[in-house]
Every structure is written in structure tokens, then in C-alpha cells.
Amino acid sequence: MSRVRTALVRAAGAAAGLAVAGTAVGVARRHRVIHRRGAGDLTPFGSLRTPPLTVVADDGVPLHVEIEEYAAPPDQPRRPAPPLSIVFVHGYALNLDCWHFQRAGYRGLVRSVFYDQRSHGRSGRSDRHHATIDQLGADLARVLEETVPEGPVVVVGHSMGGMTIVALAEQRPELFGERIVGVGLISTTAGGLDPSRILLPMVPSRLGGRGLHTGVRALAHGHRSVDRLRRVGRAVATVATDRFAFGDEVPRSYLDFVDEMLAATPFEVVAEFFPNFRRLDKFDAVEVLGQVPTSVICGTADKLTAVGHSRKLHSRIAGSRLLECEGAGHMVIMERHEQVNAELDQLIAAATERVGRR
Known part of the structure; x- marks a missing residue:
């Protein structure tokens, strides 16, 4: 997508947002969102707590x-509770810090919940x-029960986090349309994934095809040695992260940040x-998401969950929106954070408009 077209798309999206909001409150909120742009780049990674x-x-x-x-x-009376909460669900081998640009961009503008999936980040180990x-x-259902006991909620998942949301839709379809009023699925799928793609940034050596699964099981038995090799071979790991997590060139700080999480x-x-x-x-479970506003987002250069997965999700979820970020890779939430946040x-x-129509 050319820069001119990108600018037009963003302008059209902003106009649509104002049309949806349709009130002075909506305009004021949009102004606050615009004012927050760039906040993530001004904030050190891992410092939002x-x-x-x-x-x-x-x-x-x-x-x-x-x-x-x-x-x-400051010029508005404080309401007893915000009208909407957003729960962010991170992906495989990452942690809640991966939402850095979303957390910085929406800080104070909406109630946001971040958590580390089991065995990841600062959460406890699963068997x-x-x-x-x-x-x-x-687990997501429990997080919703405990952190958003009442009121509408939007759930947003990246990679394995999107799969988590799909699993919730399969288990608890009644939540969608009542408690859950919006869904964001980013760089994810509901099936048909080539698992070898997912592991590429994290394996210490070249594995592929059927041998990959056998190799992973074997390496798991010597996982402490593998972890030592990963630390010693950081240069190789960094190259792999650069190749498979991002599509375009990104600042070295982005690369180091993702590498540290992995x-x-x-x-x-x-x-x-x-x-x-x-x-x-x-994929049969995603149709229930058509009951609420759903945004599907992916980079066109995603080497882990290719854009075709997002297109299939979009085709199976009635009324969903599809944003394809030209040239972006799997970590589109960082690489194209302005586009992602705008969507x-x-x-x-x-979702807010839907709540208002109840």
C-alpha cells in the first residue's frame, strides 16, 4: 500500500470513527486518542506497570x-465506573508487555486489563x-469474572491470544453479545496452522516437517541445556527474531524487546x-463472533500466521472488519502500532455504540 493510500485509509477510518461516535463526547474522546499517539515510543519498553x-x-x-x-x-466529572473494559490476551512465548504500544496509547482513556497467560511472564507454571x-x-473466562465482574467488555488477542478468544467462544458462546461486546483478533487463526512456522524464532537449530515434532519432544527433555544454548547463541536468535517476527526494518529496540520476551x-x-x-x-466456533463488532488484523508479511488465516477468519465472521497492514510481520502490534491502535x-x-443501543 502506498503512503498516499495509507494516509487516505487512516483519514477515512478517523472520519468513520467520528461518525460512529457522533457526539461531542465522541469527538472529545477521539481528540484524546490522537493526543496520545507516539506515547509508546516515548516510554521505555517494560516500564509500564x-x-x-x-x-x-x-x-x-x-x-x-x-x-x-x-x-x-479534568473538565469532566468522574463517573463511578467506565462504560467499557478491554482485556488484552498475549501470544505464544510472550507476556503482557508485548502490548506496550496499546497500553501506552490507551492509558487512562479506557479501562484496560492485561495478564500473563499460564506459564508465561510472571504467572505460575502449568502442568x-x-x-x-x-x-x-x-483461564480467560476466569480473568473476565474476576477483573470485569460487571459491565461490557472487549477482548483483544494476538497470536495464541486470539486462539484463546476462539476457545472461549467455543466454550461460552452465550458471553458474546451480552458481556462481550467486541472482539479483536490479531495475527491469529482458528486452525489449519503449520506448526513449524510458529517455532521458527525459538528453535536453537534447523528443524522441519515431521522431524520438528520429534525434535521438540526430544529437546524438551533437555530443556535446561536448550535454554543455555539459546542464551549463548543470542546473535543467532536475534537474527531469527528479526526475520520471523517483523516484516520491515524496525528499530533495534523493538527487536531486542521481543527477543528478551522469547x-x-x-x-x-x-x-x-x-x-x-x-x-x-x-473455525466452526468463530461464527458466534458475528454477533458483535469484530476486527481482524494481520500483516501481509506475517511468516508465522500468514495473512490467509486472517482472511479466512474474516470470511467466517459476519460483519467483521479486516485490516491488512502492508509489509508488516507477526508482531504487527509493535511494527504498525499506529494502524493497529486506529483500528x-x-x-x-x-462496541460503545452497540452498548448504547441496548
């Missing part, structure tokens, strides 16, 4: 949660039998969750 709380999953695993509360503008996409869906995830955890991707087959703003506006 709020006092943590713990949500205990149904099998006893503690999940680390951080909440950014809504802050009413191998509960390291499944279905369990992650159940390196901090023990290979034992990587190996435990890995079999899920080959078995994933939940999420449209999602929030549509």
Missing part, C-alpha cells in the same frame, strides 16, 4: 494481572496436561504448548 493482582485459574495456577484504570478528563488452548480459554520463556514451556497448534481446529479505536467506538 500498575500494582499487580492475582487471578487463580480453575486448576489453581496463579495468573498475574495488571489493570490500567480509566481516568476521566503439562493443562498447557492447552482450551485451558487458556477457561528468551525469558523456558523452552520446556515452548515445548508443552507446541502440540496445540497442529491440533487446532475451531482498535474503531472497534471500541462500534
Whole structure:
């Protein structure tokens, strides 16, 4: 997409957002969003923090949660509660910090919930039998119950986080349209994934095809040695991250930040969750998302969950919007954070309008 076309698309999106909002309040909110642009680049990675709380999953695993509360503008009376909450669900081998640009961009503008998935980040370790996409869906349900006990909510997932939302839709379809009023699916799929793509930034050596699954199982038994190799071979790992996480050239700080998250995830955890991707087959479950505003977002140069997966999701979810970020890779939430945040703003506006029509 040319720069001119990109500018036109963004301008059209902004105009549509104002049309959806349709009120002085909507215009004021949009102005605050615009004012926050660039906040992520001005904020050091990993520095956005709020006092943590713990949500205990149904099998006893503690999940680390951080909440950014809504802050009413000084010229507006503080409402007893924000009209909407957003729950962000991160992907495989990452942690809640991957939402850096979304957290910085929406800080204070809306109530936002971030959490580390089980065995990731600062959350507790899962046993191998509960390291499944279905369990992650159940975990999300618990997070919603504990952190958004009432009021409408939008759920946004990246990569495995999107799969988590799809699992929740399969398990609890009644939540969509009542409690959940909007969905964002970013760089994700509901099935048909080539698992070898997912592992490429994290394996210490070249593995492929059927041998990949055998190799992962073998490496899992010696996971401590693998972790040492990953630390020693950081230069090789950095090259892999650059190649498979991003599409265009990005600042070195972006690359280092993602690399640190990947390196901090023990290979034992990587190996435990890995079999899920080959078995994933939940496209029939996504149709329920057509009951609420849904945005599907992907980079056209995503080497891990190729854009075709997002196109298929879009085709299966009635009324959904599809944003293809030209030239962006799997970490589109960082690489094209302005485009992603603009699309999420449209999602929030549509979800808010839906709540207002109740």
C-alpha cells in the first residue's frame, strides 16, 4: 500500500470513527486518542506497570494481572465506573508487555486489563496436561469474572491470544453479545496452522516437517541445556527474531524487546504448548463472533500466521472488519502500532455504540 493510500485509509477510518461516535463526547474522546499517539515510543519498553493482582485459574495456577484504570478528563466529572473494559490476551512465548504500544496509547482513556497467560511472564507454571488452548480459554473466562465482574467488555488477542478468544467462544458462546461486546483478533487463526512456522524464532537449530515434532519432544527433555544454548547463541536468535517476527526494518529496540520476551520463556514451556497448534481446529466456533463488532488484523508479511488465516477468519465472521497492514510481520502490534491502535479505536467506538443501543 502506498503512503498516499495509507494516509487516505487512516483519514477515512478517523472520519468513520467520528461518525460512529457522533457526539461531542465522541469527538472529545477521539481528540484524546490522537493526543496520545507516539506515547509508546516515548516510554521505555517494560516500564509500564500498575500494582499487580492475582487471578487463580480453575486448576489453581496463579495468573498475574495488571489493570490500567480509566481516568476521566479534568473538565469532566468522574463517573463511578467506565462504560467499557478491554482485556488484552498475549501470544505464544510472550507476556503482557508485548502490548506496550496499546497500553501506552490507551492509558487512562479506557479501562484496560492485561495478564500473563499460564506459564508465561510472571504467572505460575502449568502442568503439562493443562498447557492447552482450551485451558487458556477457561483461564480467560476466569480473568473476565474476576477483573470485569460487571459491565461490557472487549477482548483483544494476538497470536495464541486470539486462539484463546476462539476457545472461549467455543466454550461460552452465550458471553458474546451480552458481556462481550467486541472482539479483536490479531495475527491469529482458528486452525489449519503449520506448526513449524510458529517455532521458527525459538528453535536453537534447523528443524522441519515431521522431524520438528520429534525434535521438540526430544529437546524438551533437555530443556535446561536448550535454554543455555539459546542464551549463548543470542546473535543467532536475534537474527531469527528479526526475520520471523517483523516484516520491515524496525528499530533495534523493538527487536531486542521481543527477543528478551522469547528468551525469558523456558523452552520446556515452548515445548508443552507446541502440540496445540497442529491440533487446532475451531473455525466452526468463530461464527458466534458475528454477533458483535469484530476486527481482524494481520500483516501481509506475517511468516508465522500468514495473512490467509486472517482472511479466512474474516470470511467466517459476519460483519467483521479486516485490516491488512502492508509489509508488516507477526508482531504487527509493535511494527504498525499506529494502524493497529486506529483500528482498535474503531472497534471500541462500534462496541460503545452497540452498548448504547441496548
